[in-house]
Amino acid sequence: MTLFGPETLPYGVFSTPGGARRIGVRLGDAVLDLARAEADDLILAGGALRQPSLNVLMALGRPQWTAIRARVAELAPDLPAIPLADVELHLPFEVADYTDFYSSEHHATNVGRILRPDRPGLQPNWKHLPIGYHGRAATVVVSGTPIARPAGQLGPGEYGPSRRLDIEAEVGFVVGVPGRRLRTADLAEHVFGVVLVNDWSARDIQAYEYQPLGPFLGKSFATSVSPWVVPLEAFAPVEPPAQDPAPHDYLLPPGPALDIRLRVEWNGTEVSSPPYAQMYWTPAQQLAHLTSNGALVRTGDLFASGTVSGPERSQAGSFLELTWNGAEPVRLADGTTRGFLLDGDTVTISATAAGAGGTTIGLGSVTGTVCP
Numbered sequence: 001m002t003l004f005g006p007e008t009l010p011y012g013v014f015s016t017p018g019g020a021r022r023i024g025v026r027l028g029d030a031v032l033d034l035a036r037a038e039a040d041d042l043i044l045a046g047g048a049l050r051q052p053s054l055n056v057l058m059a060l061g062r063p064q065w066t067a068i069r070a071r072v073a074e075l076a077p078d079l080p081a082i083p084l085a086d087v088e089l090h091l092p093f094e095v096a097d098y099t100d101f102y103s104s105e106h107h108a109t110n111v112g113r114i115l116r117p118d119r120p121g122l123q124p125n126w127k128h129l130p131i132g133y134h135g136r137a138a139t140v141v142v143s144g145t146p147i148a149r150p151a152g153q154l155g156p157g158e159y160g161p162s163r164r165l166d167i168e169a170e171v172g173f174v175v176g177v178p179g180r181r182l183r184t185a186d187l188a189e190h191v192f193g194v195v196l197v198n199d200w201s202a203r204d205i206q207a208y209e210y211q212p213l214g215p216f217l218g219k220s221f222a223t224s225v226s227p228w229v230v231p232l233e234a235f236a237p238v239e240p241p242a243q244d245p246a247p248h249d250y251l252l253p254p255g256p257a258l259d260i261r262l263r264v265e266w267n268g269t270e271v272s273s274p275p276y277a278q279m280y281w282t283p284a285q286q287l288a289h290l291t292s293n294g295a296l297v298r299t300g301d302l303f304a305s306g307t308v309s310g311p312e313r314s315q316a317g318s319f320l321e322l323t324w325n326g327a328e329p330v331r332l333a334d335g336t337t338r339g340f341l342l343d344g345d346t347v348t349i350s351a352t353a354a355g356a357g358g359t360t361i362g363l364g365s366v367t368g369t370v371c372p
């Protein structure tokens with residue numbers, strides 16, 4: 001079984017040594033060169049495929065996305081193909097704005113217990129609206145980019161490198177068509193596709209700075225995304241979890257969940273398997289909420305699910321939860337133990353998902369190595 005067969009066909013931006021950035025689609029272990037296919041008039045996309053990023057393609061809208069994808073699938077065996085091993089992959093789209101949600105009930109409850117032990121895990125508003133914050137688009141980087149350990153204020157009078165550097169395994173949604181005051185039913189008209197996200201987080205910086213305005217420097221230093229954007233239509237929609245209390249009208253109907261199964265590896269040891277299908281708030285509700293006040297989403301906007309954590313410890317999407325703030329270290333295959341990230345550590349988040357027509361599709365992976 002290949003995870004990158006004709007039912008997946010994710011888009012990315014690649015280059016070969018000395019060459020310019022071009023748009024490609026992954027098929028198996030090859031990249032189909034769509035820039036050349038358009039230049040050869042095999043695919044008509046008004047120049048959208050002859051660009052150094054996906055943004056022009058993403059702005060075309062759903063009917064053209066569907067038509068181009070169908071044409072790529074039809075032509076795939078005959079399109080110019082380059083071995084994946086011979087290309088460099090780049091950030092696939094120019095990030096306009098980056099928003100991060102907080103939509104796993106298990107993650108929100110765990111983080112609440114760890115950071116605010118004197119209060120109930122979930123805040124009273126949590127089941128009434130998808131909580132989120134606006135992040136920093138400029139520091140969204142492609143998988144493989146080294147992650148420099150941030151320094152900052154760790155407490156009163158204390159400044160230095162973070163000692164509690166962490167990950168957050170998330171699913172990201174990439175906006176193609178701009179809009180404001182969107183309804184949940186509008187998701188597929190506006191969202192082009194899905195990436196994996198690692199929202200690197202310095203827990204000591206975060207814990208000191210976040211009150212009362214929320215995450216700031218503890219999360220804005222780097223956010224990694226996978227190089228392949230999997231089109232929304234490649235996924236088989238599934239039923240989201242029941243919501244109680246019923247959300248406000250503008251958040252209904254909730255729209256589908258996606259059955260994306262993540263896997264987190266720490267220096268090659270699999271340490272957790274977060275289940276995205278169990279997220280409380282759906283991407284359609286996040287998009288409707290994000291734009292409900294009249295705020296504009298633009299081509300290239302990235303909104304992330306929030307840390308994906310399931311009910312089990314082995315399903316934690318952050319090391320904060322996995323090691324319970326470092327108190328219960330995990331053992332890696334080389335016999336060493338970890339609470340938080342050490343310099344030189346590599347984290348890889350990968351995922352598969354239920355694809356349309358009963359298939360299993362791949363999302364690839366997002367990886368990063370910590371440097372001092």
Ligand SMILES: O=C(O)/C=C/C(=O)CC(=O)CC(=O)O
Pocket residue numbers: 100101102103104107111112115168170199201210215219305306307
């Ligand atoms: O509960 C808090 O104070 C903050 C928790 C987070 O780390 C927020 C975040 O990035 C959202 C998420 O990924 O779920």
Ligand SMILES: [Ca+2]
Pocket residue numbers: 100101168170199306307
């Ligand atoms: Ca996050």
Ligand SMILES: [Mg+2]
Pocket residue numbers: 096097098135136137138
């Ligand atoms: Mg911004």
